[in-house]
Structures are given as structure tokens and as C-alpha cells.
Amino acid sequence: MENDELLSNIDETIREFYSEKELIPHLTDSILYSVNAGGKRIRPLFMLQTLRAFGIELTEEHYKVAASVELIHTSSLIHDDLPAMDNDDYRRGRLTNHKVYGDAQAILAGDALLLDPYNLLVSSELSAEILVKLVRELSYASGSYGMVAGQVLDMDSEQKEISLDELKQIHALKTGRMLTFPFVAAAIVAQADEKIVEKLRTLGEHIGLAFQIRDDIKDVTADFAEIGKTPGKDIEEDKATYVKFLGLEGAKEALKNELYSARQIIKKLSDENDFWPSSVLELIDMLDIDDK
Amino acid sequence: MENDELLSNIDETIREFYSEKELIPHLTDSILYSVNAGGKRIRPLFMLQTLRAFGIELTEEHYKVAASVELIHTSSLIHDDLPAMDNDDYRRGRLTNHKVYGDAQAILAGDALLLDPYNLLVSSELSAEILVKLVRELSYASGSYGMVAGQVLDMDSEQKEISLDELKQIHALKTGRMLTFPFVAAAIVAQADEKIVEKLRTLGEHIGLAFQIRDDIKDVTADFAEIGKTPGKDIEEDKATYVKFLGLEGAKEALKNELYSARQIIKKLSDENDFWPSSVLELIDMLDIDDK
Numbered sequence: 001m002e003n004d005e006l007l008s009n010i011d012e013t014i015r016e017f018y019s020e021k022e023l024i025p026h027l028t029d030s031i032l033y034s035v036n037a038g039g040k041r042i043r044p045l046f047m048l049q050t051l052r053a054f055g056i057e058l059t060e061e062h063y064k065v066a067a068s069v070e071l072i073h074t075s076s077l078i079h080d081d082l083p084a085m086d087n088d089d090y091r092r093g094r095l096t097n098h099k100v101y102g103d104a105q106a107i108l109a110g111d112a113l114l115l116d117p118y119n120l121l122v123s124s125e126l127s128a129e130i131l132v133k134l135v136r137e138l139s140y141a142s143g144s145y146g147m148v149a150g151q152v153l154d155m156d157s158e159q160k161e162i163s164l165d166e167l168k169q170i171h172a173l174k175t176g177r178m179l180t181f182p183f184v185a186a187a188i189v190a191q192a193d194e195k196i197v198e199k200l201r202t203l204g205e206h207i208g209l210a211f212q213i214r215d216d217i218k219d220v221t222a223d224f225a226e227i228g229k230t231p232g233k234d235i236e237e238d239k240a241t242y243v244k245f246l247g248l249e250g251a252k253e254a255l256k257n258e259l260y261s262a263r264q265i266i267k268k269l270s271d272e273n274d275f276w277p278s279s280v281l282e283l284i285d286m287l288d289i290d291d292k
Numbered sequence: 293m294e295n296d297e298l299l300s301n302i303d304e305t306i307r308e309f310y311s312e313k314e315l316i317p318h319l320t321d322s323i324l325y326s327v328n329a330g331g332k333r334i335r336p337l338f339m340l341q342t343l344r345a346f347g348i349e350l351t352e353e354h355y356k357v358a359a360s361v362e363l364i365h366t367s368s369l370i371h372d373d374l375p376a377m378d379n380d381d382y383r384r385g386r387l388t389n390h391k392v393y394g395d396a397q398a399i400l401a402g403d404a405l406l407l408d409p410y411n412l413l414v415s416s417e418l419s420a421e422i423l424v425k426l427v428r429e430l431s432y433a434s435g436s437y438g439m440v441a442g443q444v445l446d447m448d449s450e451q452k453e454i455s456l457d458e459l460k461q462i463h464a465l466k467t468g469r470m471l472t473f474p475f476v477a478a479a480i481v482a483q484a485d486e487k488i489v490e491k492l493r494t495l496g497e498h499i500g501l502a503f504q505i506r507d508d509i510k511d512v513t514a515d516f517a518e519i520g521k522t523p524g525k526d527i528e529e530d531k532a533t534y535v536k537f538l539g540l541e542g543a544k545e546a547l548k549n550e551l552y553s554a555r556q557i558i559k560k561l562s563d564e565n566d567f568w569p570s571s572v573l574e575l576i577d578m579l580d581i582d583d584k
Contacts, residue, residue: 075403082399139410
């Protein structure tokens, strides 16, 4: 099953969820503006391809879970871009939500995108036991134990010098937990035993770190068209990044190491279990930096 | 069981949830600043007293559910007060969250308070089937189908003339759904049959409306000490309120009608079922306006 087909099913799930007559069009429009702003949907894709690696045939019930993590991720982008936060006018080459709908509406669209996903998730007809575990993991990944905590630490770090370990902690929370959720969620849905769930958690942590290191590298090597925002912004603002700590080559090396660790876990999983990870590996390959 | 005892147990549940070592103190402090800002915890109290009316002995598992709705409510207050929204410096006589912690941190504290409650809720050891229903109802009450939608409509209404019916719709969503949740949640936990769940939903809708009408009346009749904010602000800003539409006496009459309808539903419930509502009725009595 190609990623394109998965992407179109994820989009259909979100569109359907937000097409109820009862909803306020004004709010839904601003929500969908950002949901459909060209995100790569890497979190849902990782979850769905990992489910397939477990030999599970995908249905609507899985797409609902996968879409829920994308909605929370989208909220974090809307709120991050606000004038009170990073004050960005553009994201992925388009005006940010608050530049189109105003600050108040952007705050509320972001709020809805933190609350609605739980409704979408439990509308899935997976077993109640599985859904409860997924709700717990999603809240853990996103709230005071995850993404939001990382954002607070990241904000604090702008006022002071931090160490590489502190940078790692920030990213483990800010982006790591939400990138770990898809792997853990797939293992929970597959009813894998606890040991395998924890292996997938570690896998997700490597992917999360790789993702962030790659982002830092792209900030210095890519152009506006590729990353959809002004490159070099991190350096200009003297932000703590992997490139700042390790240099460009060091950061590339660190990225390689994380991806190697991720692939090793997958290799072991597929050697010892019914786990067919070719599509997951393809997604991971996309995180490689082309060194030509 | 007195409300004071329930309140202290609710507070203990929240304190415990936010006392994990893993958490970021800086974020937790700003969260607890608003959670402990003297709210009356009317939503958790309604839920817990309704559970007692069903003859259920309260345990920690119920407090976790009751606290979750209070956390989401608190988030809405933090975000409402932001400069981009209502721009309030004081709430309940204390500085608002962003005046103490800054706008960015207040946005993030509010975000955490939308996500964490789902973790708290599913940490309850009620059955998975019950928890899934509660998650669905809580998300429905708070997100694009409830509170946030009402806030968007409320914001829109400031730019135009609206009708009394439109005002009712705004409040049914903005405050009504979150005040309905406690009654519905209690019925779900009590495993009451679907008909009774729906009766409690209607009861909650009357309470929600009563609550808002009372708030509008208080804005013109109370002083700063009683409501903890500048009175007369609605009139000054020419906001659509029940008092504006119906006059002060008309609004008092409307409040009485809603409370009467609520009490009628309770009477019928207790006539026909094992339902002992004296403590719920006492809470409802507190919504009466003293007409001396």
C-alpha cells in the first residue's frame, strides 16, 4: 500500500470528522486551513505503516487513530506561530493561521485541535481496552509530559545557555514524544506484548531525535522552497541546535547514528517476530540527508 | 458528604496528578496558579453529588473524572483572558495567568490543561467501556462541538447584532455543554440506561442556561468583591446578555424558569428511580438569585 493512498485516506477521515452539520463553519474553515496546509503527515504514516508491518489490514478504525495525532500536531504549529510565541507569518510557504483568521480565532482553532482528536480517536471501533491505552499515550505524548513541556523548555532555553543534554531533553519532549506515539500506538493496536511495545517506544525515540537533527541541518542547507520557511533563521537567532553544538558534519553524523539505531531495532524485531517492516524502512530512509 | 470534603478531595486529586517528578516545575506552577485561583469547582461538584444521588459511594476513580472537566474549564479561562481574546488583567480578584507568567507561557499552560485531563481521566480504574464514553462526552463538550465553538460564536457576536435565540445557542455551546457533562458523566458512571442519560443531559442544559443568565444578572447587580472582576463590563461594552434582551426583571424570571425545569426533571427522576437528589438540589439552590 503506497503512502499516497494512506495519505488520501487520512485526509478523508479528517474531512469526514469535520463535515458534521452541527459544526460552526467559521471555526471549521480555520481548522482545515491549517490541517490542509501541506503537512507531510509523517506521524500518521509511521503509525499506519507500522501497523502494516505487524500484518494488520488497515481499516477506517485505524485511520481515526492516525489522524488524531496529526490534529494535535497541527494545533502546536498554529499556537507556535502566534505573535506571543514565535511570531511567524509564513509556514510551508503559506500565511500562518493567525495572519489569515486573526490571533483570537487562531488560539481557538488550536484549542479545538487539542480537544477534538480525543473524540475522533474514541469514535474508532477498536476495543475499549485498546482505546483507553491510546488515549493515555496520546495525552502523555502531547501535554505536560510531552510536547507542551518541551515547548516550555524550548522557550526558556532562548533566555540562557544550555548544554547538548538539555537540548536533547527539549527535543525528546517537544517533538520526540509525538513522533514516538505512532510506533507505540501501532504496537498497542496490534496487541503486541509489553516488551515489544517498549522496543517500539525506543524506536520512536530514535526517530524523533533523527527528525529534529535533520530539521536543524535543513535550516542551514536548504532553501525557502524546500522547507517552506526562511532558512538560516536558527543561526540568525543564535538558537541552540545540533548544528550549533556539533557543527554541520557532526550533526550529519549524529543523524546517521540515530537512523542506524532505529534500523537495528527494526532488524531485530523482524528477525524475532512476525514483523514485515519494508514500508517503515522506506519512511525512515526519507529522513536520510542526501549527501551528494 | 459535605461539598467542602468533596472540594478538598478534588484538589488533592489535581495536586497528586501534577506532582510527578518528571514534570517541568515552571509549567506546573503556572498551571496550578490558575487551577487554584479560587474557582468554585461547580462542574466537579455537580458530577460528584449526582453520582451520590445515584447511590454511588465516591472513590478516587470518580474524583479523577470530576477533576478532568475542571482542568479543561480552567484552560478556557486562561485563554479567554489573553490580550488577543478578552484582554483581562484580573480574574476572581487576582492577576490573570498571562499577567504573571507572560502570554506565551499562558498559552502553553492552557494547552496543557486541554490535553492532560484525558490522561487523568483514563487513569481512573473505571471500566474501559465507561472511560471511552466519558472521553467522547468530554471532547464533545469542550471542542468544536461545544465550548470552543461557543467561544468562536461569542467572539463573532461582538461584531454584529444577534437575536435572543442566537444568544441562547452561544451559551448552550460556550458554557452549557461543559455544565452538562457532569450530569451525563454521572449517569454514564452509574451505568444508567440511555433514557436516564438523556434526561440528565436535558437537566444539565437547564443548569447551563441558568448559570449563564445568573452570570449576566450578577454583572449588573454585584460588586467587585462578590464576582472578583469589574462589574458592569458587559453593559459598558454593549455585550449581548440576557439582561440586555429581557431587562433585569425578565432575566430573573428566565433564571427562575430554568431552575424550575431543572427541579422538575429531578423530581420525576427521584419519583421513578433510585435517585436521592438532596445534595444536587442544594447545589441548584445556590444558583438562585437572592431577591431580598
